[in-house]
Amino acid sequence: MSVVDVREAITRAHREQWARVVAALTRRFGDLDIAEEAAAEAFATAVERWPGDGVPPNPGAWLTTTANRKAIDRIRRENKRDDKQKEAQLLYDGVPPEPLGAIDDERLRLIFTCCHPALAMQTRVALTLRMVGGLTVPEIARAFLVQETAMGQRITRAKAKIKAARIPYRVPSTEDLPARVSGVLAVLFLVFNEGYLATGSGTDPVRHDLTAEAIRLSRLIHALMPDDGEVTGLLALMLLTEARRTARVSASGELVPLHEQDRGAWDTALIAEGHRLVRERLATGVAPGRYQLLAAINAVHTFARDVRDTDWSQVVALYDQLVRLDPAPIVALNRAIAVAELDGPEVALAAVDRLEHHLVDYHAYHATRAELLRRLGRSQRSRAAYDRAIELAGNTAETAYLTRRRDQLK
Template sequence: MLASLVGFLGDFDLAEEAVQEAFAIAAERWPATGMPDRPGAWLVTTARNRAIDRVRRERAFAGKIHLLHTPEAAMDELDDTVIKDERLQLIFACCHPALPLDGQVALTLRALGGLDTAEIARAFLVSEETMKRRLSRAKAKIKATGIPFAVPAAHRLPDRLDAVLAVVYLIYNEGYRGRIDLGAEALRLGRLLAALLPGQPEAHGLLALMTIHHARRRARFRGDDLVLLDDQDRSLWDQRRIAEGRAMLDRAIALGGRGAYVVQAAIASLQARERIDWPQVAALYRRLAGLTGSAVVELNRAVALAQAGDPAGALRAVDRLGLDGYLYFHSTRGELLRRLGRGSEARAAYGRALELATSAPERRFLTRRLEQL
């Protein structure tokens, strides 16, 4: 609905408000009248009419008379596509290449991914205010340039794949932190993507990555408490699902996949073994850092170096990173300093991490670490 409405209204904020009003009207009327034969078309038409009413009220109707001539069956545009899942249709529609890649991803996460602005800001390692401005710029560009929002034709889908993969990946990351509903939805979308674009290795790589991580989800929490990889009960790992993820990884590699999601899936596969080859994990993180230029990847490489037996070298690598606002930067420093016997510095690092923690499991874990020092 949102993608369809933005396409002909040319105003993201107006479309969002109109969609909300249409759902409110449906929630009030449908229990009494029953659901219409085509609920999607009914909602789009109602939302469009609400938007037109608002334009009239704001005395700008004369300049937007074209809104009245929008086809009644707007949802038919979304129905006539090779993508049969509505959520995935809208993600492809919102990932419009006229916007910068980070704008596509952020706007789609905000509108369709189930993440609020603070969660999206955390995913991009920026402040909430910075993310608000980024979203506002993307919306303004849509309004100023009249970017058309529609599901692309089948031959255009690969052009939007990078942004769509990033959206699904970041939804899964938020789920990995404890929001199981988002994790399950990201997996569902990942399976659809791999089936929709069977020749795209990165789609298979992302699905492999999520599948292997998801296989360990029961062991990542004990009750409501976070459990680190070394302390996880491996009997709780879903070995069948891990095998499925490795088969997907093999498929991605057979297709020539050497990209970031394929490399991350290879790392996840190594970390799901009984005995983890940490030097090999560190080498893969080095390759991934070369592909992404990401400071967070460098942080993960430092963790692997420490696990391979070099906590001092790992700390030197971490201290070169400019990630002061990132929770896991400080918690990693705290752990490395603890291993090196530098208790007071470890307490300061864990204390800073605790200030940045937003979830209850993370806060409890960091509190316990501080108590143990």
């Protein structure tokens, strides 16, 4: 059973323990591969035994102890790493834990540790999502819009570089945080996005476990770095997005787009908190970064009591700033959606069509084209775009929505 298979087999109640086990083993043995594979074997053993024997009183301790034994067995089998074998034999001798450093939370500490600046940004984010974020290689590949094999190779190369360069597994100090926080924010943003709209067909369409954990960790970073604008922006963005969660999927399991949502079902407390954070950043007068701009766009949407009250000119202006900071095709696609409300679907469609080369395998590109073509009365082309979007979409709620929209075409 592969690591991916094992982690998918474990119930969500025990997913967080994965990070703790990997962290403990990596600190002890200093080897990411040994840590991850031993943890996988321990979880596989749990999958086999717990259904019959029952979940032990302390599942975390059971998993950690089993994983440590698996790691020791592997080291002995390989007949190398003699020094680490001696260290592993101290396991039951009451070795004191490593100092916590600047971060008290186990998972957040591991994320900061994995986001080492010696690795390229995309590489450190992908590796951390794999080892800590609870995402599978296919989920990470979809987040980066690359092939699964390419993402698997990227993660493998990252592990090899850590070994070759002897990058230390070290608890980050307060001085380390600024150099690593951008990678950590990218990890949490992608974890939240996977929860907000899950990409796998075998999962719930909205995964509250992921969005809640991303928000929890973002709150911890905000407490550590309250003056960092992008930390505040990401937290505000998550809160304003999470506020709409209960209105995003209908009782029949179909995605409800923003303009059709019952705004009375939105969480007013989360919206108020998100708006407050956005106002605090605006008051500083400092030029906003990517997450602050995304939070501001969401603030405009959630400020409007009705979709007809949305200030689309302000949304487009914020996207104009965002495109200058981050000219990614997905940002341009989202800007075009706002342009459709301000300047009409014809102008927006021209902007969307220019993105085809970059987003040809991205379902949201085809879904956007389908909606714009629908509004222009071009039913045949709209239907073809819906078909392609449905083919590429992995989220069951989104597929249901797109299918209904396609079938309503005349």
